Amino acid sequence: MSEITIRLLKQDEVLSVLRPMSAYAFRATPPLPEPAEWQKYYPPAGEASYFAVFEDEKPVASAASFPMTLNIRGQLYAGNGLGVVSTHPTGRRKGYARQMLSSIFAQLYEQGVAISTLYPFRESFYTRLGYTTFTQPKRIRFAPQPLQPLLKKSWNGAVELLDIAQGYDLYQEYIRTRLPQIHGMGLFSPNFKLPWRDKNGQWLAIARVDGTIKGMMTYKISGHGGTLEASQFWYDDIQGRYLLLEWLARHIDHVQTVEMILPPFERPETWWPDLNVQVSSIEPPLGRIIAIDKLAGVHTGAGSFSARIHDEYCPWNNGTYRFATHEGQLQISPSATADCELSIQALTSLIYGTNEPATFALRGWGDPSTELQTVFSRMFPLQQPYLFETF
Numbered sequence: 001m002s003e004i005t006i007r008l009l010k011q012d013e014v015l016s017v018l019r020p021m022s023a024y025a026f027r028a029t030p031p032l033p034e035p036a037e038w039q040k041y042y043p044p045a046g047e048a049s050y051f052a053v054f055e056d057e058k059p060v061a062s063a064a065s066f067p068m069t070l071n072i073r074g075q076l077y078a079g080n081g082l083g084v085v086s087t088h089p090t091g092r093r094k095g096y097a098r099q100m101l102s103s104i105f106a107q108l109y110e111q112g113v114a115i116s117t118l119y120p121f122r123e124s125f126y127t128r129l130g131y132t133t134f135t136q137p138k139r140i141r142f143a144p145q146p147l148q149p150l151l152k153k154s155w156n157g158a159v160e161l162l163d164i165a166q167g168y169d170l171y172q173e174y175i176r177t178r179l180p181q182i183h184g185m186g187l188f189s190p191n192f193k194l195p196w197r198d199k200n201g202q203w204l205a206i207a208r209v210d211g212t213i214k215g216m217m218t219y220k221i222s223g224h225g226g227t228l229e230a231s232q233f234w235y236d237d238i239q240g241r242y243l244l245l246e247w248l249a250r251h252i253d254h255v256q257t258v259e260m261i262l263p264p265f266e267r268p269e270t271w272w273p274d275l276n277v278q279v280s281s282i283e284p285p286l287g288r289i290i291a292i293d294k295l296a297g298v299h300t301g302a303g304s305f306s307a308r309i310h311d312e313y314c315p316w317n318n319g320t321y322r323f324a325t326h327e328g329q330l331q332i333s334p335s336a337t338a339d340c341e342l343s344i345q346a347l348t349s350l351i352y353g354t355n356e357p358a359t360f361a362l363r364g365w366g367d368p369s370t371e372l373q374t375v376f377s378r379m380f381p382l383q384q385p386y387l388f389e390t391f
Contacts, residue, residue, distance in 0.1 A: 002055045004096075006103045009050040009062075015039070017052050017059045018084065025086035040195055047192045051104055053096045060091030061100050065108070066391055068186040070115050071179055072351055073383070074299045075329075079186055080108050080290070082118040083391040101129060102313050105290060109316060114294035117186060117287045117387055130313050130344045131286035132354055134184060135264040135384045139280045144228070144258050146274040147249035150242060157209035157239060159247045164218060167204040168197040174216050178234060182263070184287070184352060184385020202231065207243035214240030217247070221255060230260040245271065263386035285387040289348045292317045298330040298351060303379040305372055306335040311344035325379060342366035350376055353383030 009017055019038045023029055032038075042048070043066065053061035063085040070079030082104065087097050108116060120126045123133055164171065172190045179187050196202075207215035215235030221228050228251055235241040248258055261282065262268060269277045289295065292309065304324035311317035322335040346365035349355040357373035360366045368376065 003057075004099070005054040005057075006051065006100050007054070008107070009052055011045055013052075014050045018050060018062050018064070021059065021062045021086045021088055022084040024088070026084065040199065042195070043188070043192045044194055047189060049107075051100055053091065053100045055091060055096075059088070060094075061085075061087040061096040063097075063100055063104065064391075065104055066188060066192065067113075068117075068188050068389060069179065070117070070186045071181075071183055072115065072295070072298055073183055073353075074180070075297045076180065077114040077294065078112055079115045079117065080113050081186065081188075081389060081391045082116055085118070085121075098129065098313075105314050108290050109314065112294065113290050115287055116290050117285050119283060119285050119390065123284075123286065126286050126288075127345060129288070130311060130348070131288040132345050132349045132352065133286050134284045134352065134354060134387060136281035136284040137264055137386065138262045138266065138268075139259065139282050140262060140268050141257055141259050141278045141280075142268075142275050143256065144248050144252045146276070147245055147272055148252055150246040150249045150272070153242070153246065155209075155239065155243050155246060157207060157214065157243050159243055160206045160208065162204045162206065163200055164202040164204050165197055165200040167206065170206065170213070171204055171216060171218070174213055174234070182386055182388070183383050185388050188389055205244060205247050207235065207240045207247075209239055209243075215244050217244050221251075224254065225256055227257045227259050228255045230258065233260050233262060241271070263388075264384045265386070287348060287352055287385070287387075289317065289344055289351065290314060292321065292347070293332060295351060296330055296332045299328055300325045300330045300379045301381065303375045305375050305379075306337055306339045307342045307347070307366070307368075308338040308340075309342055309344060309347060314344065317344060323379070330379075340366055340368040340372055342368070350380040352385050353380055354385065356382070 015035055020032055023032050049065045051063050052059045064083045066081040066083060068079045068081050070077050085097060179185050202218040202220055205217040206213060214237060217230050218232040219228055219230040235244060302325055306322045308320045309317055320335045320338045322333050324331050343365040346360045357368055357376040360368055
């Protein structure tokens with residue numbers, strides 16, 4: 001029988017273990033990327049933890065864990081992003097990925113992490129591990145010509161253009177003002193994205209009014225007559241939005257198409273007449289509760305209930321809890337009785353506001369009564385979480 005070991009990698013092991021495994025899983029190969037090229041896309045030392053499964057001392061599965069701060073219904077929590085989860089073909093269909101993730105969950109719990117997020121290769125694989133799916137971000141495309149009338153408007157503001165290397169500190173300062181405002185949003189530390197800064201492959205358009213930043217957009221241009229690809233489009237108010245749209249209007253003789261990534265709650269089809277926005281969806285992230293007891297303080301509506309929670313992969317969460325709103329915030333305490341049974345997927349869905357409670361029984365997530373479903377909906381209204389960070 002093979003000897004199986006799951007452990008945290010030392011820094012000098014990361015390159016030799018993750019490079020072949022993650023490149024084989026996620027890139028066009030062969031050849032494998034050169035070490036220097038591969039390292040360009042990974043965060044600096046100290047900004048990630050790397051794990052691997054060894055079968056008779058040979059690595060057969062690996063993953064990376066990235067610390068982040070997450071907004072859950074207006075409260076900020078210690079969170080995590082799991083990335084580059086990959087298994088060598090010789091280790092597939094043996095349960096190694098599940099075992100590795102269980103081991104990572106235990107370490108996250110010991111570190112005080114409340115929530116884990118990831119981007120899946122297949123949603124159903126991770127929903128079985130306790131994750132629930134977010135609403136999908138949007139990718140939109142439109143021709144900039146209909147924005148031409150904006151060039152004749154007076155906006156009492158201006159847009160400054162920098163490359164991202166020049167404007168990185170301003171960008172980080174601004175993006176952190178968004179975190180407390182957007183449910184589901186996660187942010188890495190500023191150091192995490194230093195490779196992105198150093199690559200310097202994005203323009204940064206900064207909308208200001210009377211010296212105050214009102215919005216930012218990062219983008220690149222594929223070439224004359226090509227596409228302006230805006231990877232981020234942020235604004236504080238209407239003035240900030242239209243200053244940035246007016247900036248796009250300045251490119252009507254430069255590019256044929258604008259492509260933009262937006263949160264699921266944006267309504268770009270209403271921004272301007274004749275824009276004829278084409279909307280498609282992007283792969284959604286997933287989230288899961290790591291530690292129920294860390295989630296006290298979430299902003300909730302009036303109500304209370306008790307539930308017996310089942311969590312196969314984070315067994316410390318198993319138990320019966322009372323969830324009650326006090327002065328607009330969630331309180332969590334042990335309970336001797338339970339009004340219903342809920343899986344960790346159901347509780348995560350309530351926290352994030354992603355699924356109607358009436359579907360829980362259908363999904364195999366529990367047995368709440370119709371009356372309890374009404375309580376759930378009042379305490380945890382449906383939301384459209386937006387993770388933002390990609391990894």
